[in-house]
Every structure is written in structure tokens, then in C-alpha cells.
Amino acid sequence: MAFLKRLLEAHPLLSAWLALSIGMVAIFLWASRDAALLPMQRLALTVISVIVAGLCVWIISWE
Helix, strand or coil: HHHHHHHHHHHHHHHHHHHHHHHHHHHHHHHHHCCCCHHHHHHHEEEEEEEEHHHHHHHHCCC
16 A cells, blocks of 8 residues: 555656546446447547546646
């Protein structure tokens, strides 16, 4: 547990990116469960969600 705390304190932007990515992918998968998407389309949109989460964290860090 101490290792996880040190990791979060040492890399706050990466941990924010990870948390936001997990949330965005979970919401995307839940919202698109009834959509007729091919597996590669679902994978592409998941990757795009992770990239957008990274951009959001990067923009927020500009302060």
C-alpha cells in the first residue's frame, strides 16, 4: 500500500490519466453495449478514449 501511495505522489499526472482513462472506457463500454459495433471499432474507440483522457489531463496541468 505504501508503494502505491509513493507512486501516486511521484506521478500525479500519470495516475490522473489512468483513473480518467478507466472511467471513460467503462462509461464508453457501458453506453455502447447495445450498439452494433464491430470488435475493431470498439477497440479503436477505446484507444481514442484513452488518448482523449491523456489530453484532458495534459490540458488541466497547464495551470
